[in-house]
Amino acid sequence: APSFQTQTEEEYAHQADTIKGRVDRLRQRHASFEPLTAAKAKQLAEAELAAASKKTVQHRSPGEFRDCVQAWKFVRKIEPELPPLATLESLGASEEPLFPKEKVLANSTSQALEHFKRQERLNCIASR
Numbered sequence: 001a002p003s004f005q006t007q008t009e010e011e012y013a014h015q016a017d018t019i020k021g022r023v024d025r026l027r028q029r030h031a032s033f034e035p036l037t038a039a040k041a042k043q044l045a046e047a048e049l050a051a052a053s054k055k056t057v058q059h060r061s062p063g064e065f066r067d068c069v070q071a072w073k074f075v076r077k078i079e080p081e082l083p084p085l086a087t088l089e090s091l092g093a094s095e096e097p098l099f100p101k102e103k104v105l106a107n108s109t110s111q112a113l114e115h116f117k118r119q120e121r122l123n124c125i126a127s128r
Contacts, residue, residue: 007015036044097104106112114120 115124
């Protein structure tokens with residue numbers, strides 16, 4: 001069973017005032033909120049980029065900067081290098097085809113292809 005703590009009127013009034021103040025502050029923040037426009041976002045991004053590049057150039061020599069860019073390129077790699085492809089011989093592939101050549105040629109004729117059409121299959125099933 002949950003245990004409830006008893007409160008005095010003063011404690012309750014204090015908690016209610018605290019909650020009311022928080023709600024009022026949230027309403028005020030919501031009313032004064034200005035959404036970021038695309039132009040303003042672009043301006044902020046350009047300013048941050050300019051500040052970052054200025055800082056990078058000021059604090060590093062050209063050689064250090066080049067090394068830093070090379071290291072950054074490697075850090076940005078998401079996927080590891082792929083292993084080399086296995087040859088067919090190493091996979092144990094046989095020289096004989098999976099399907100006999102005669103069947104492949106027979107199934108590629110216009111008569112066989114006509115037989116595989118949906119309507120032709122439905123007619124065949126209905127005649128059974």
